[in-house]
Amino acid sequence: MSLLEARDVTKRFSGITALDDVSLTVEDGEAVGLIGPNGAGKTTFFNCLLGLLKPEAGEVLFDGKDITRYPVYRRARLGFARTFQRIELFTGMTVRDHLLVAERARLGTGRFWKDVLNLSKPTVDENERTDRTLTLLGLEDVAESPVEALSLGRARLVEVGRALMTEPKLLLLDEPSSGLDAHETESLAETLRAVQAERGTAVLLVEHDVEFVRSFSTRLSVLDFGHLIAAGPTADVLADDAVRRAYLGERV
């Protein structure tokens, strides 16, 4: 049984078909890449997986459970986490609070009556866990500053950290390297590899940086105009003629 199984997902936006019968699986602990030219439907596919968009047809299974009708937050609690192509941070909150709120949301330990009695201060355990993630991502020095003050690269790291705090079984990354310089990209890739090795988190990665994809993912799927045009081991897919024409060809 696969961790994630998307079957024949179809999504239309008034006229255009953004996804046409797209199927994809991710196994436990695996790193899968998803590439395709601009407007191919990659972000739309993520949104359908997470429930931010309702697909017209097809289903999504997670751990063998049909979650097609689940609301977003319930999917998240099952073990989905994602980052966004257009950064979506909680303006006005500090970096540490981003991590803390994700931790609380995961465990569902927040209780209104605890707030009322002022018992909601972060516990030792929670502080320890946020500290660990801050160290992992090298964000200790900005832990107490509001996210508006961060550079784009570090803001992306906060998104990654927030996603990791929910202890996901599957991490969906939407172009994590866009807006980062070569050095930042490299250290991000390293962090992700470490997380994957340490926690056995499966990753589904959308990325334009082919080197990043090549070094990171074992399997690869290619979308073009909403169609899945290739899927298989990374090296084979990248060597495929149709893929080179549709995707790589226009970039060389």
Added chain:
Amino acid sequence: MQELIRYVILGIPVGCVFALVAVSLVLTYKTSGVFNLAFGAQAFLAAAVYYDVHVRHGWPIIPAFVFVVFVISPLLGFVLDRGVFRYLRGVSPIAKLVSALGLAVALPQIIQIWLGPGQAFGITGIWWDDNALYRFFGDYTLDGRQMAILVSTVVAVLALVALFRWTAIGLQMRAVVESPRLTELAGVNADRSSSAAWMLSSAMAGLAGVLLAPFSASLNVGDFTTLLVSAIAAAAFARLTNIPMALLGGILLGIAQQLLAGYLPPASLIAKDLKPSMPFVVLFLLLLFWPGLRNRREVTDPLSGADPPPPSLASASRSAMLTRSTHIFGVVFVAFMVYVILFRADAFWLSLLTGTLVYSVIFLSITVITGMGGQISLCQVTFAAIGGFTTAQLATAVGLNVLVGMLAGAVLAAAVGALLAIPVLRLAGIYLSLATLAFALMFENVLVPVGWIGGGIKRVNVPRPIIGPFDLSNNKSFFVFCLIVLVLVSMLVIFVRRGTTGHYLDALRGSETAAQSIGINPAKAKIVAFALSAGIAGLGGGLLSMKNGIANPDDFRFELGFVFVVVVVSTAARTVEGAINAGAAFTILPVILSDWLGVSSTWAFILFGLGAIQYARHPEGTLEAGKRQSLAFFQRQYDRLAARRARSAPDQSGDGQSPSPSQPLAVKS
């Protein structure tokens, strides 16, 4: 059958007036993104000016009409666009709504002051003889006022069609209405079409005002509120987008009102109370059930940019040392004030300042729903009313202890808030606020007159409680009691804001998408915010009725709901001090104006309204902005001092440094 036709014919003229304002609403909403709740006030202004020139100064009908509809009203629209709304294009829907609310609060008061005291009687219509009767299809008759409406509406519609068909500016406006983003991309000058739309819609609102005025014996704001709400219902029917649908919606509403009045048994309670409040009920039902209004979050504001990040609170940018000193200063100041009030102040000031405490409690409910939840609710006064009436009825009619009654009122208000939140939260932004407005109006018109709720014509008395050795009918004891309640509620709000609920709400306001994707249930968090806020308002309402000794519907009029929001957001919606300052301003400013400066106390409302119009510039509240500036000043002095000391003792530097002020850098670009 004949009856039916008669009601339809009777309903059409009224419906046409609704339709004119509905078209104005849609036109400005689509061209500038502002849902102008002040159109009722603008219609009122037109009627008042018409009254002034025609009745007081004896101008003949035609010059008076032309002056009002073609000069004054478009001019007002132009000024509003140029002076206020043009600068709001990129701001959040809430900022736009608050600015419009400020205008809706200030404008009628300005008009009242200008009109002077006393009633404005004897306004006549623009037809040469209001009482002339015209026959249609045999025996259906319309009088001059109704004929004036029909003819004017037909002319206005024809003019609109011609404008939109054949003139360049009309075509541009149409393009903007149909697809604001595309037109902007195509390089159409949005400023010009927005000015034109504001002038045009203001003229139509003015026309509606002049046409409606002769139906009442004297000019009064209430008629224009009903006009506005009916127009909102018609605009909602048109999904705030479609101008022909808005026209149709207005006319249908007029007809439905007549039909309802005609066919319900005339003596029944429902007929008496439901007829005037039908538009409110229709609006509420439309918002909840009309397909196409629900779940359209992305289209709630056609021109909205991303929400700008709220500036961090002043308290976030000061050092520990400064925080400590302001806290100490605060405690000393409050202790001194309490001493002065209890042992030096006279009865008048004691009562006034007790009022400050009570209103501060009510305003804390707005801190929760607006400051923390990010929603504008226009029915906080209704929750206060629920608290007040419950306290009164349980204490007087049932005979319970009044404290128990007050708590029960708060709990009931919280429950109603949660129940209301469930359907309303599927709406977003402006629709949510409109639904709370409709709820407030329904409550006031349908439920308050009922004997066992609002007491009907009789006011229900509220006793003061006796707690142990303290009899709170002593005003000083009652002051202390209110102070304790306020402190408890403030602590509650602070704890919740710091706790998980506060964090969830912050996250949802920052990015609802991301908040959901880490497992936060948006509906649950918002329902909690609504219920908490309603409960606090209910508690405040109970206190207010205790203070006054009666549960008085006049203390809970829905217009006050506008004023409450406006007062709180124009001071500071996100902090507890803000709510308390707002409470002080709301109670003390009118007294200062009338007793010390000798001007009408309505000027207070005008000032609050104008303050709210500033909201877009200082979304954290004018007061908070001032506080931040002065804190920054003190911090600089302090830093300079610290730097000098560091220079003389080079080893002992490092603490007391302020975090560098955050640069508001838009993260979502």
